[in-house]
Amino acid sequence: MSTSKKYCNSLTSYSRLTSRVVMVGNIGIGGNNPIRIQSMTTTDTMDTKATVEQAIRMIDAGCEIIRITAPSKKEAENLANIKAALRAKGYNTPLVADIHFTPNAAEIAATIVEKVRINPGNYADKKKFEGLEYTDASYAAELNRIKERLIPLITICKKHGTAMRIGTNHGSLSDRIMSRYGDSAIGMVESALEFLRICREQNYHEIVLSMKSSNTQVVVQAYRLLVNKMQEERMGYPLHLGVTEAGEAEDGRIKSAVGIGTLLEDGLGDTIRVSLTEEPEFEIPVAQELVKRYDDRIGHDVIETIPENLLTPFEYNKRKSTEIKNIGGKNVPIVMANFCLKEKITPASFFALGYQYSVPLDKWNITDTACDYVFVGDKIVDFKTPGTLNIIYNHKTWIKHKEKGFPFLDVKTYLSGAEISDKLNILYVTLPDLSQELITKLKTDSTAVLMIDTYNNHGMAEQRKLFIELINNKCKTPIIIGRAYDNLSETQLQLKAATDMGALLIDGLGDGIFIAAENCGSDKSVNDTAFGILQASRTRISKTEYISCPSCGRTLFDLQKTTAKIRAVTSHLKGLKIGIMGCIVNGPGEMADADYGYVGTGTGKITLYKEKNVVQRNIPESEAVESLIDLIKEHGDWIEPKIKGFPFFG
Numbered sequence: 001m002s003t004s005k006k007y008c009n010s011l012t013s014y015s016r017l018t019s020r021v022v023m024v025g026n027i028g029i030g031g032n033n034p035i036r037i038q039s040m041t042t043t044d045t046m047d048t049k050a051t052v053e054q055a056i057r058m059i060d061a062g063c064e065i066i067r068i069t070a071p072s073k074k075e076a077e078n079l080a081n082i083k084a085a086l087r088a089k090g091y092n093t094p095l096v097a098d099i100h101f102t103p104n105a106a107e108i109a110a111t112i113v114e115k116v117r118i119n120p121g122n123y124a125d126k127k128k129f130e131g132l133e134y135t136d137a138s139y140a141a142e143l144n145r146i147k148e149r150l151i152p153l154i155t156i157c158k159k160h161g162t163a164m165r166i167g168t169n170h171g172s173l174s175d176r177i178m179s180r181y182g183d184s185a186i187g188m189v190e191s192a193l194e195f196l197r198i199c200r201e202q203n204y205h206e207i208v209l210s211m212k213s214s215n216t217q218v219v220v221q222a223y224r225l226l227v228n229k230m231q232e233e234r235m236g237y238p239l240h241l242g243v244t245e246a247g248e249a250e251d252g253r254i255k256s257a258v259g260i261g262t263l264l265e266d267g268l269g270d271t272i273r274v275s276l277t278e279e280p281e282f283e284i285p286v287a288q289e290l291v292k293r294y295d296d297r298i299g300h301d302v303i304e305t306i307p308e309n310l311l312t313p314f315e316y317n318k319r320k321s322t323e324i325k326n327i328g329g330k331n332v333p334i335v336m337a338n339f340c341l342k343e344k345i346t347p348a349s350f351f352a353l354g355y356q357y358s359v360p361l362d363k364w365n366i367t368d369t370a371c372d373y374v375f376v377g378d379k380i381v382d383f384k385t386p387g388t389l390n391i392i393y394n395h396k397t398w399i400k401h402k403e404k405g406f407p408f409l410d411v412k413t414y415l416s417g418a419e420i421s422d423k424l425n426i427l428y429v430t431l432p433d434l435s436q437e438l439i440t441k442l443k444t445d446s447t448a449v450l451m452i453d454t455y456n457n458h459g460m461a462e463q464r465k466l467f468i469e470l471i472n473n474k475c476k477t478p479i480i481i482g483r484a485y486d487n488l489s490e491t492q493l494q495l496k497a498a499t500d501m502g503a504l505l506i507d508g509l510g511d512g513i514f515i516a517a518e519n520c521g522s523d524k525s526v527n528d529t530a531f532g533i534l535q536a537s538r539t540r541i542s543k544t545e546y547i548s549c550p551s552c553g554r555t556l557f558d559l560q561k562t563t564a565k566i567r568a569v570t571s572h573l574k575g576l577k578i579g580i581m582g583c584i585v586n587g588p589g590e591m592a593d594a595d596y597g598y599v600g601t602g603t604g605k606i607t608l609y610k611e612k613n614v615v616q617r618n619i620p621e622s623e624a625v626e627s628l629i630d631l632i633k634e635h636g637d638w639i640e641p642k643i644k645g646f647p648f649f650g
């Protein structure tokens with residue numbers, strides 16, 4: 001890998017990027033330490049009992065580091081009571097104070113807990129959302145001001161052996177950074193580096209860094225760029241990985257896996273926090289599941305190194321591919337379902353894939369998560385299927401039923417000159433199949449689409465190598481990313497597939513996905529997982545996106561209930577991003593690029609945003625969801641939900 005693009009040890013051989021060890025109490029982060037699992041309490045920090053009880057539930061679930069919000073001096077001081085109560089019960093888990101805006105709270109907390117987290121976007125700055133112009137002189141003056149605010153904290157940390165996380169958030173960059181770098185990955189990196197340089201000048205190195213965003217592409221680009229910049233300056237501070245406001249249930253899990261998993265695949269990350277709008281102890285098994293895949297990754301089958309990497313790791317660029325039917329070119333990635341293991345395929349089988357059939361109208365109703373292709377192997381589909389659904393048969397079966405769909409064939413059959421379709425042929429390929437003969441034939445074939453698979457334990461890297469080989473050979477054949485899984489729970493499938501496929505999609509690779517899942521949950525959940533992965537990697541938007549904060553001691557309303565309520569009335573608004581944030585302190589910044597925002601501003605009070613602008617301030621919570629709908633209507637983004645006016649069978 002050329003140095004200008006380098007962000008990990010290798011694109012083909014798994015190893016963890018080595019970082020310096022930072023001790024947080026009795027827990028080491030970085031170096032050869034395991035990837036640490038951490039989370040954050042959601043209770044009121046002044047409620048010692050509730051915070052201690054929740055922290056214990058988290059620790060018992062496997063949480064190794066507990067973060068607690070300290071919005072002001074009084075909460076910072078109460079950390080001493082929380083710590084004492086935990087220690088008295090025999091829990092020595094290190095605590096972290098989460099600080100925004102309040103250096104004086106940080107300075108108190110740093111004398112009590114093992115680590116403080118500061119946000120360089122608001123530690124010494126108030127966000128004004130103003131397009132301020134900075135001259136070199138006024139920029140330097142701002143940095144001096146920050147230095148003056150930061151040095152006292154550094155001095156306390158050094159004295160008490162307290163570690164620090166410099167935690168950049170995409171949505172809360174300072175006006176200074178925005179004015180110079182904009183809302184970009186480089187802006188996020190610079191935001192942290194400004195603080196890091198001050199720490200280094202003071203010879204303070206107990207630092208962990210994070211680059212969080214609710215946009216998975218930004219997360220991945222920013223962490224990679226941070227590593228690249230650190231390597232240029234010969235630094236190696238440990239990385240804390242996370243996707244902010246990932247949401248709840250399967251969407252939150254898939255989004256976390258796409259962002260965090262992509263980085264873990266390349267050996268980045270020393271500690272992770274999965275942030276879900278759920279009780280924090282539920283985040284722990286998700287984080288553990290993401291991390292445990294790397295226990296046996298070293299020693300995977302060798303993948304030849306990549307002589308020239310034409311990918312762009314710090315910005316999104318889609319690989320150019322030829323358009324074949326609705327696959328490749330400018331089309332969004334397709335979803336292909338796997339029905340080849342089904343005993344019997346009936347019209348009702350397609351309900352799980354996003355199609356519903358109306359008996360009286362004799363029509364298929366196509367939902368936003370209707371898959372585009374279905375592979376049926378040697379089964380014959382002998383009824384009228386939805387017009388938008390293409391059926392793929394094994395080549396030998398297709399030969400006998402050509403009018404019914406398109407063939408799926410292996411490389412040997414393809415190169416043998418066997419009869420193929422003049423419109424679309426899906427070719428099953430693994431990296432070892434990729435010969436010069438095959439590439440030469442593909443380059444002149446306007447009917448071939450590759451379905452790639454892997455048997456390597458470092459499968460994502462092997463599939464990425466295949467993509468890079470084709471790019472280097474100027475071969476634009478569209479590629480469907482295929483992966484097979486068996487005997488997993490629905491959550492395990494979501495996390496594995498989102499990591500394996502999301503990591504490629506985030507780099508602009510893939511014109512479709514195919515999940516072959518055996519005994520991993522229902523057909524519907526596999527189909528939803530496929531669409532969820534495309535949504536989370538921002539390559540195909542099929543539903544409303546909710547950027548909801550995980551909640552913490554600052555939260556001013558019941559986030560889980562409110563998110564569910566808002567979801568129930570807006571989930572049909574495809575493509576819209578709605579931010580649901582627990583507090584005004586961080587909410588507006590953290591919901592980043594949401595189209596509409598619902599933010600707690602006081603007990604029972606909500607403020608509504610259109611993008612970054614306040615449109616209704618402090619409205620009663622009981623009216624807020626209705627007002628949000630009105631606001632969406634005013635801006636022309638509302639559509640009435642479809643009412644099922646005719647009976648569907650099944």
Ligand code: SF4
Pocket residue numbers: 549550551552553554555556581582583584585586587590
């Ligand atoms: S936005 Fe949510 S998680 Fe972030 S500080 Fe506010 S309440 Fe806590």
